Amino acid sequence: MxxxxxxxxxxxxxxxxxxxxxxxxxxxEFAGLLLEPGQSQAAHTHDASDKVLFVIEGxxxxxxxxxxxxxxxxxxxxxxxxxxxxxxxxxxxxxxMLVVSAPPKGKA
Amino acid sequence: MxxxxxxxxxxxxxxxxxxxxxxxxxxxEFAGLLLEPGQSQAAHTHDASDKVLFVIEGxxxxxxxxxxxxxxxxxxxxxxxxxxxxxxxxxxxxxxMLVVSAPPKGKA
Numbered sequence: 600m601x602x603x604x605x606x607x608x609x610x611x612x613x614x615x616x617x618x619x620x621x622x623x624x625x626x627x628e629f630a631g632l633l634l635e636p637g638q639s640q641a642a643h644t645h646d647a648s649d650k651v652l653f654v655i656e657g658x659x660x661x662x663x664x665x666x667x668x669x670x671x672x673x674x675x676x677x678x679x680x681x682x683x684x685x686x687x688x689x690x691x692x693x694x695x696m697l698v699v700s701a702p703p704k705g706k707a
Numbered sequence: 708m709x710x711x712x713x714x715x716x717x718x719x720x721x722x723x724x725x726x727x728x729x730x731x732x733x734x735x736e737f738a739g740l741l742l743e744p745g746q747s748q749a750a751h752t753h754d755a756s757d758k759v760l761f762v763i764e765g766x767x768x769x770x771x772x773x774x775x776x777x778x779x780x781x782x783x784x785x786x787x788x789x790x791x792x793x794x795x796x797x798x799x800x801x802x803x804m805l806v807v808s809a810p811p812k813g814k815a
Contacts, residue, residue: 601771601790606781622785624757627735627809629783649732653805655763655781663709673714673763675737677730682709697761701735701809 605631605655611693616640618698628703632686634659634694639687648700650678652686657694660687713739713763719801724748726806736811740794742767742802747795756808758786760794765802768795 603621611617611633619631634657642662652661653675660669661676663684670676678684688694711729719725719741727739742765750770760769761783768777769784771792778784786792796802 601774601786602769602776602778602782602784604782621783622759624785624787624809626757626788627759627807629759629761629785629807649734651730651735651737651807653737661710666709668710670710674710674712675729676710677732677737678709679732680734697805699735699737699759699807699809701732701807 605695605697609633609695611635623703625702625706627699627701630698632694632696632698634686634688634696636688636691636693640685642683642685644683645678645680645700645704647680648702648704649680650684651699652676653697655695655697657688657692658690659694659696660689661685713803713805717741717803719743731811733810733814735807735809738806740802740804740806742794742796742804744796744799744801748793750791750793752791753788753808753812755788756810756812757788758792759807760784761805763803763805765796765800766798767802767804768797769793
């Protein structure tokens with residue numbers, strides 16, 4: 600399918616971060632991430648995939664390689680293959696963000 | 708650099724579509740596209756790169772493989788390698804969007 604919308608079927612979950620897959624090809628995965636306040640993803644590394652995080656709504660705290668930033672709408676972070684990164688919603692509002700992995704983790 | 712912001716240094720140009728490169732790695736290029744009303748990009752194809760377009764502000768008219776859609780904020784389109792696609796701002800407002808190419812065109 601050539602078209603999608605992050606707001607179609609968007610549903611937060613108080614139990615866990617929601618990942619909405621929008622597109623996947625041999626070269627990239629393009630998805631939404633929905634974080635309730637307090638939700639986080641522990642530090643991890645992808646051996647072969649580069650990852651970009653881009654904030655659409657809310658404020659996400661993102662660390663890459665030990666450097667931490669609060670990212671509001673329009674801000675983005677790059678974790679290259681092998682770089683440890685983590686993610687948290689420490690704000691009061693829900694976070695809507697994009698995550699791009701290239702190549703997709705299953706195809707790296 | 709691990710962090711960037713599409714609104715830092717964002718500047719429209721009435722003469723042409725502006726591309727703001729945010730990140731480039733071996734696997735992906737992540738950039739902003741800024742379109743004044745009336746600006747467009749003619750149909751073209753990338754032989755080896757998949758491209759995702761994601762609208763942040765405004766309404767973009769995007770065609771992929773002959774199918775055309777008006778994309779508002781949160782909507783996105785995928786043009787896989789080899790699929791002809793074009794892009795226009797037929798609205799009254801400026802368009803701010805993201806474009807992801809994987810692999811980057813110069814490295815495909």
